[in-house]
Amino acid sequence: MLIARKAYLRIRPHFGEEESPSSPYLTPLSDTSVRMTDPQDPQHSRSCYRSSIVQPSSIYTFSHVFLPNTTQSDFFTKTTLPLVRDALEGQNGLLFTYGVTNSGKTYTVQGGTEEGTAGILPRTLDVLFNSIEGLHGDGKYRPVRLHGIEPSDPTDLKPPQVTPEPSLAEVFGSLDSPAEPEFDIDPTIVKVDRNYEYTIWISYAEVYNEKVYDLLASVKGESNIPEDRSFPRPLAGKPLLLSRQALPLRPSPASDGNDSDINGKYIAGLRQFRVHSAFQAKALVKLGQLHRRVFGTLANRESSRSHGMVIIKIVKGHRGEKDDPTSLQVSRLTLIDLAGSERTKHTHTTGDRLKEAGNINKSLMVLGQCLEVMRSNQRKIALSLSHEGIGKDGRVDTRDVKKGLALVPFRHSKLTEVLMDYFVGDARAVMIVNVNPYDTGYDENSHVMKFAALAREVYITPAPAPVRRVPTIGPGKLQGTKIKEVGPLTLKDPEIAPHTSRRKVTISIAGHGNGKKASEAILEVLEQEEPADGQDEANLSDDDPINPLVDALFDEVADLRMQLFEAEMRCAVIEAETREEVMHEMEERMRSIEQMYSRRLMAELEQNEMKTDAKIDMLHQSGLFGSPVKQSHLDAVDVGSSLSEEEQDVEVSLIEYGPAEGSGEESDFPSRASRSLSMSPLAGKRKKQNHPMKKSIVEKRRFIPGPPMLPSDIEAAQLTETKGDDDLGIAPIEVATTEVGEDESGDEYASESEEDDWAPPSALGNKTLKAKANVVSLLPEITNHVPKSLRKNAQVSNLAQRMDGLLLQAGGPDDSVVIVPVKQRRELVDVDDDEDKDGTEPRLPIVKKKKRQLGKNPVVTAEAIDMATYAVEKRVEKTAARTIRRLGGN
Numbered sequence: 001m002l003i004a005r006k007a008y009l010r011i012r013p014h015f016g017e018e019e020s021p022s023s024p025y026l027t028p029l030s031d032t033s034v035r036m037t038d039p040q041d042p043q044h045s046r047s048c049y050r051s052s053i054v055q056p057s058s059i060y061t062f063s064h065v066f067l068p069n070t071t072q073s074d075f076f077t078k079t080t081l082p083l084v085r086d087a088l089e090g091q092n093g094l095l096f097t098y099g100v101t102n103s104g105k106t107y108t109v110q111g112g113t114e115e116g117t118a119g120i121l122p123r124t125l126d127v128l129f130n131s132i133e134g135l136h137g138d139g140k141y142r143p144v145r146l147h148g149i150e151p152s153d154p155t156d157l158k159p160p161q162v163t164p165e166p167s168l169a170e171v172f173g174s175l176d177s178p179a180e181p182e183f184d185i186d187p188t189i190v191k192v193d194r195n196y197e198y199t200i201w202i203s204y205a206e207v208y209n210e211k212v213y214d215l216l217a218s219v220k221g222e223s224n225i226p227e228d229r230s231f232p233r234p235l236a237g238k239p240l241l242l243s244r245q246a247l248p249l250r251p252s253p254a255s256d257g258n259d260s261d262i263n264g265k266y267i268a269g270l271r272q273f274r275v276h277s278a279f280q281a282k283a284l285v286k287l288g289q290l291h292r293r294v295f296g297t298l299a300n301r302e303s304s305r306s307h308g309m310v311i312i313k314i315v316k317g318h319r320g321e322k323d324d325p326t327s328l329q330v331s332r333l334t335l336i337d338l339a340g341s342e343r344t345k346h347t348h349t350t351g352d353r354l355k356e357a358g359n360i361n362k363s364l365m366v367l368g369q370c371l372e373v374m375r376s377n378q379r380k381i382a383l384s385l386s387h388e389g390i391g392k393d394g395r396v397d398t399r400d401v402k403k404g405l406a407l408v409p410f411r412h413s414k415l416t417e418v419l420m421d422y423f424v425g426d427a428r429a430v431m432i433v434n435v436n437p438y439d440t441g442y443d444e445n446s447h448v449m450k451f452a453a454l455a456r457e458v459y460i461t462p463a464p465a466p467v468r469r470v471p472t473i474g475p476g477k478l479q480g481t482k483i484k485e486v487g488p489l490t491l492k493d494p495e496i497a498p499h500t501s502r503r504k505v506t507i508s509i510a511g512h513g514n515g516k517k518a519s520e521a522i523l524e525v526l527e528q529e530e531p532a533d534g535q536d537e538a539n540l541s542d543d544d545p546i547n548p549l550v551d552a553l554f555d556e557v558a559d560l561r562m563q564l565f566e567a568e569m570r571c572a573v574i575e576a577e578t579r580e581e582v583m584h585e586m587e588e589r590m591r592s593i594e595q596m597y598s599r600r601l602m603a604e605l606e607q608n609e610m611k612t613d614a615k616i617d618m619l620h621q622s623g624l625f626g627s628p629v630k631q632s633h634l635d636a637v638d639v640g641s642s643l644s645e646e647e648q649d650v651e652v653s654l655i656e657y658g659p660a661e662g663s664g665e666e667s668d669f670p671s672r673a674s675r676s677l678s679m680s681p682l683a684g685k686r687k688k689q690n691h692p693m694k695k696s697i698v699e700k701r702r703f704i705p706g707p708p709m710l711p712s713d714i715e716a717a718q719l720t721e722t723k724g725d726d727d728l729g730i731a732p733i734e735v736a737t738t739e740v741g742e743d744e745s746g747d748e749y750a751s752e753s754e755e756d757d758w759a760p761p762s763a764l765g766n767k768t769l770k771a772k773a774n775v776v777s778l779l780p781e782i783t784n785h786v787p788k789s790l791r792k793n794a795q796v797s798n799l800a801q802r803m804d805g806l807l808l809q810a811g812g813p814d815d816s817v818v819i820v821p822v823k824q825r826r827e828l829v830d831v832d833d834d835e836d837k838d839g840t841e842p843r844l845p846i847v848k849k850k851k852r853q854l855g856k857n858p859v860v861t862a863e864a865i866d867m868a869t870y871a872v873e874k875r876v877e878k879t880a881a882r883t884i885r886r887l888g889g890n
């Protein structure tokens with residue numbers, strides 16, 4: 001019968017003090033499924049450039065989804081209790097927690113410090129001892145390797161010390177006192193066959209940096225523990241030196257009676273202790289955890305960087321066959337707290353930490369690969385089984401199918417090597433996926449979920465634990481070989497001295513609110529390589545084949561495997577770096593393209609504005625337009641100075657189209673000024689620019705007679721604020737440009753005094769006549785400026801006069817106000833300027849233009865410009881045609 005691997009999802013609650021995105025990226029859809037959605041953080045929204053290939057939203061299915069409010073008790077009952085029941089019945093079981101750092105793996109396995117928060121490990125121990133209460137065996141035989149049984153060493157029968165190795169415990173004093181109050185005991189009892197007796201053995205190992213260590217092994221200190229046990233210890237700046245040795249993995253010998261085709265591997269030299277109560281077992285686990293922490297990493301001590309595995313072995317024997325070892329059954333229940341699954345790239349680790357992270361990733365990666373291959377193999381088998389008629393007699397030849405199966409890469413990492421037996425043999429496996437949905441590591445968690453999905457699809461075939469044939473030999477002997485006593489190895493051991501790695505660790509242990517003060521100590525950790533193959537020869541059974549060639553081949557394979565792994569890691573790192581580089585390059589390019597386009601846009605807008613300005617100037621020059629004109633192209637002098645704030649305001653008002661703010665007038669046209677200020681990227685910039693069109697600033701303005709005004713001209717004229725303009729219907733036109741700044745008298749252009757000079761229209765009658773006379777008196781001089789060639793021709797002269805709409809109108813508020821044809825205006829300007837320079841009186845008095853006020857009536861609309869342009873063109877065409885005709889006639 002095939003049974004599915006169980007995969008449970010546990011969602012960690014969110015704690016108020018933690019920083020997190022506003023909403024979780026995991027949404028439970030039902031009891032068994034969740035949706036993962038990429039948190040779209042608008043501030044860092046770069047989803048289109050993600051280097052990750054993770055889908056933005058996916059649905060994952062589990063055997064059960066546990067919500068954040070799930071109690072530890074509930075969680076244990078639904079996930080682990082079935083395994084405990086199976087273990088008591090003789091079935092092997094494996095449970096491991098998988099997830100990124102801070103997702104709640106340790107909390108799930110070990111639990112919290114408050115009442116009711118005990119994790120699945122202490123609860124498992126509670127339930128085991130609750131259930132076998134009164135059924136304890138005498139422990140004459142002990143489990144060895146994976147499936148073996150051997151007579152116990154007399155020392156094993158003694159209850160183990162709670163502090164088997166005093167060094168660390170004494171340093172911290174954490175295990176000196178009796179265990180913490182037993183307020184958190186799980187009362188669950190599993191019904192067991194009362195015809196059997198049970199003994200329970202505990203081991204605690206960790207896989208760290210691709211090495212397996214015994215967490216219950218002796219950790220000898222070289223520094224002496226000071227007599228005075230006060231904190232901190234050790235003193236005199238000499239750290240306590242602790243050493244431990246990596247343990248080798250050995251293939252489980254066939255003599256152990258394993259029925260499986262593939263023998264698993266056991267951890268050679270791993271200590272195990274027979275425990276008589278949950279209390280003892282928990283104390284051992286606690287010591288193991290202390291060791292795990294001490295030998296943990298320096299930089300990230302709070303995080304589990306090793307895979308910790310508690311192995312509980314249950315030896316079960318029939319009461320009636322107490323002295324018959326062949327009736328004994330050994331079952332194993334292994335609970336693993338895997339290291340955080342975050343990736344090297346994301347943790348930005350280097351040096352030793354990189355190696356460590358690489359090894360964590362390696363074991364988890366290989367675990368994933370194993371599951372993948374197993375799934376694919378199982379599919380092949382299922383497929384072949386579903387094809388009827390294969391083989392001679394219509395049956396499937398499973399041997400053929402097996403030949404085509406891929407090799408599961410268990411041996412590629414220590415973790416999978418240790419777990420191999422569970423996958424290929426006779427175990428139930430449960431995977432717990434821990435996830436913190438508020439964690440920003442969306443990608444990491446997404447990989448975790450995919451891994452879980454993969455694991456869930458792998459099926460295993462459970463089988464009852466085999467009954468062992470146990471050799472009838474004396475204690476401590478196994479098939480004639482003396483079992484090497486497992487004990488601490490010291491630095492003085494010459495065989496292990498060359499392979500060492502030292503680290504300094506500062507450990508602090510808080511008081512846990514139990515009245516104990518916090519302890520801290522600096523320790524020096526010495527980790528020794530596992531002994532070479534020959535060194536623990538004594539641990540191997542006589543059945544183990546010792547073939548030098550095979551050994552050499554194994555070494556070769558191990559070497560190649562390492563090289564392959566290194567290459568894979570390099571590839572992975574290179575790939576990640578390349579992705580990142582490409583991403584940055586793309587971003588850079590996008591930025592430069594964006595800049596290029598915005599530059600182009602700005603240039604275009606600038607050009608458009610210049611064109612529009614030029615159009616307006618044309619209109620003014622043609623005399624069709626009544627408002628003051630920027631005379632940039634007429635200006636002989638480029639003042640070359642930057643504009644003052646007021647002058648810039650004048651410029652802006654010149655290009656204003658729509659009704660000014662606050663004027664209360666409605667218009668279909670948006671104000672050009674406001675458009676240029678708000679919509680155009682040139683907005684604001686124009687002011688700073690010393691634009692050629694803006695360099696010329698009107699210092700003096702004259703009112704020159706022009707042709708009849710368009711409505712827009714009148715509107716524009718109103719904006720000039722020359723009160724007389726409105727009434728007289730005269731368009732003030734700026735005709736001269738001199739220095740920016742103050743006029744000769746030192747007054748600003750728009751001074752109040754100038755404004756006072758203006759007389760009301762009603763009082764202008766005489767002045768108007770005087771102005772007329774002035775203009776008429778100027779006519780001969782104007783004529784002087786007509787080129788001689790043309791002056792001779794009376795017809796041309798007349799025509800020219802008519803072309804320009806030679807209409808002299810008096811209309812200025814004083815003598816200085818005249819309206820002259822454009823041509824003459826230009827000449828007059830030149831004359832005027834020249835004379836100014838000479839210090840003589842100008843022939844045409846200059847009207848100092850009052851500063852234009854912003855926000856008044858519009859000067860002209862776009863339509864008005866078009867109309868005026870059209871009119872000018874028509875007029876020019878007509879006049880030109882007439883001229884040509886006449887000239888032709890002459």
Ligand SMILES: Nc1ncnc2c1ncn2[C@@H]1O[C@H](COP(=O)(O)OP(=O)(O)OP(=O)(O)O)[C@@H](O)[C@H]1O
Pocket residue numbers: 011012013068099100101102103104105106107108112302303304339340434
């Ligand atoms: N279900 C839960 N209820 C309450 N607190 C929880 C729960 N899960 C986790 N926590 C708390 O969240 C914190 C992180 O949890 P934990 O140490 O178990 O994470 P982890 O995955 O083991 O991290 P690491 O891999 O770094 O060891 C701890 O303070 C733990 O008490």
